Amino acid sequence: MKKIVEILILFSAIGIFAQQNDTSYKKRVLETGELDVLFSYYNQDGQNAAVTGGEGTEELTDATSTLVLRMPLNEDDVLTVDVGISAYTSASSSNVNPLDGTNPNVTPFDASSGESRKDVLAYFNPTYQHSSDDRNSIWSANAYVSNEYDYFSIGFGGSYAKLFNERNTEISISGRVFLDNWNSQYPIELRQGFFDDRVTGVGAYAPNFSEFTNEKRNTYSVSFSFSQILTKKLQGSLFIDLVSQQGLLSTPFQRVYFGDINDFFIDDFQLADDIERLPESRFKIPVGGRLNYYLNDAVVLRSYYRFYYDDWGIIAHTANIEAPIKLNDKFTLYPSYRYYTQSGADYFYAKEDALSTFDFYTSDYDLSEYQANQFGFGLQYKDIFNSAKFFFFGLKTIDLRYSYYDRSDGLNASIFTLGTTFILD
Numbered sequence: 098m099k100k101i102v103e104i105l106i107l108f109s110a111i112g113i114f115a116q117q118n119d120t121s122y123k124k125r126v127l128e129t130g131e132l133d134v135l136f137s138y139y140n141q142d143g144q145n146a147a148v149t150g151g152e153g154t155e156e157l158t159d160a161t162s163t164l165v166l167r168m169p170l171n172e173d174d175v176l177t178v179d180v181g182i183s184a185y186t187s188a189s190s191s192n193v194n195p196l197d198g199t200n201p202n203v204t205p206f207d208a209s210s211g212e213s214r215k216d217v218l219a220y221f222n223p224t225y226q227h228s229s230d231d232r233n234s235i236w237s238a239n240a241y242v243s244n245e246y247d248y249f250s251i252g253f254g255g256s257y258a259k260l261f262n263e264r265n266t267e268i269s270i271s272g273r274v275f276l277d278n279w280n281s282q283y284p285i286e287l288r289q290g291f292f293d294d295r296v297t298g299v300g301a302y303a304p305n306f307s308e309f310t311n312e313k314r315n316t317y318s319v320s321f322s323f324s325q326i327l328t329k330k331l332q333g334s335l336f337i338d339l340v341s342q343q344g345l346l347s348t349p350f351q352r353v354y355f356g357d358i359n360d361f362f363i364d365d366f367q368l369a370d371d372i373e374r375l376p377e378s379r380f381k382i383p384v385g386g387r388l389n390y391y392l393n394d395a396v397v398l399r400s401y402y403r404f405y406y407d408d409w410g411i412i413a414h415t416a417n418i419e420a421p422i423k424l425n426d427k428f429t430l431y432p433s434y435r436y437y438t439q440s441g442a443d444y445f446y447a448k449e450d451a452l453s454t455f456d457f458y459t460s461d462y463d464l465s466e467y468q469a470n471q472f473g474f475g476l477q478y479k480d481i482f483n484s485a486k487f488f489f490f491g492l493k494t495i496d497l498r499y500s501y502y503d504r505s506d507g508l509n510a511s512i513f514t515l516g517t518t519f520i521l522d
Contacts, residue, residue: 135515147351196293216247340383352370388400396421434470469505480492
């Protein structure tokens with residue numbers, strides 16, 4: 098793991114206030130530095146692991162720590178540095194090599210105790226933002242780098258926003274590019290030189306397997322949005338994203354079992370017939386909108402809808418509603434509900450439904466037909482006088498949230514998040 102959090106120390110030494118060329122007053126875009134300290138814990142379980150061909154434990158835990166530092170460089174410019182580290186333990190990914198543990202009986206419904214069960218991801222995401230003198234034009238540029246054991250990603254992008262109609266109307270355009278590289282990890286039984294005298298089945302285990310020759314994945318996206326203050330109490334926005342992906346879009350360690358091939362086992366663990374094979378291109382179009390209504394001084398209704406289409410055959414709908422309830426000057430409640438439904442991809446097959454003659458196939462239930470419900474609840478505390486301190490920062494807000502996610506295929510998850518915002522004294 099590369100500990101990159103120390104990079105923040107460098108940015109704390111950047112000069113915050115620049116000399117003005119004239120003596121006229123101009124309100125800063127960001128009055129003082131802000132620091133977000135975020136932590137999330139995610140826990141899931143299910144019985145349709147893609148690593149083991151759509152059948153097996155999906156148990157996973159993930160703990161993520163994130164620091165976001167926003168520093169005003171002068172009246173018009175803001176630098177934001179976002180760094181994070183995510184450490185996870187996954188029962189399903191441990192079964193990339195189910196033979197490296199100490200379990201007396203090998204089964205897809207238990208995690209291997211070997212090293213493949215855990216990994217860490219670290220990322221670094223700086224953004225520079227500039228606002229015009231009249232604050233009606235805003236442009237930004239950003240970069241992104243992340244790394245984990247089998248995947249490396251770099252990205253860059255930018256955005257431009259224009260405000261009209263006394264800032265009641267805003268249009269924006271943004272674009273991003275991600276250039277990624279796999280370090281492909283294949284199921285242990287498909288690796289060169291594999292041998293185990295415990296293999297059972299009719300005939301000899303000799304899968305017709307070939308490694309990927311292209312390990313690059315490129316993603317290009319363009320987003321357009323429009324927002325409008327409709328009345329004193331109503332605000333709406335619309336957006337559309339165009340996303341194109343090229344390269345290795347399959348996950349190299351996700352097994353597939355064919356219906357026309359003999360089955361082979363080690364104990365209760367079925368050996369792969371092949372791995373997931375998906376097209377090397379994908380085009381996605383999400384379209385959606387938000388509508389926020391100010392009910393009264395205590396309650397604001399926030400609604401969201403998104404329609405999604407891609408050329409793999411998935412059509413999806415997402416609807417979300419949140420109703421922040423202000424209890425007093427310091428505390429706000431955040432109940433929320435989210436519903437999601439999607440059709441299955443053209444290339445999804447349950448275990449042993451695919452045939453070896455097909456060109457493309459996957460048993461990843463993320464690409465299957467399903468519905469999902471997510472219930473959330475949060476509490477925010479606002480420190481009006483910034484009385485609590487963290488180094489050079491005073492406490493601004495504390496957010497604690499919990500969500501429960503339930504999917505129709507049996508996957509369920511709990512998500513805890515804790516976020517604090519500090520301002521530079």
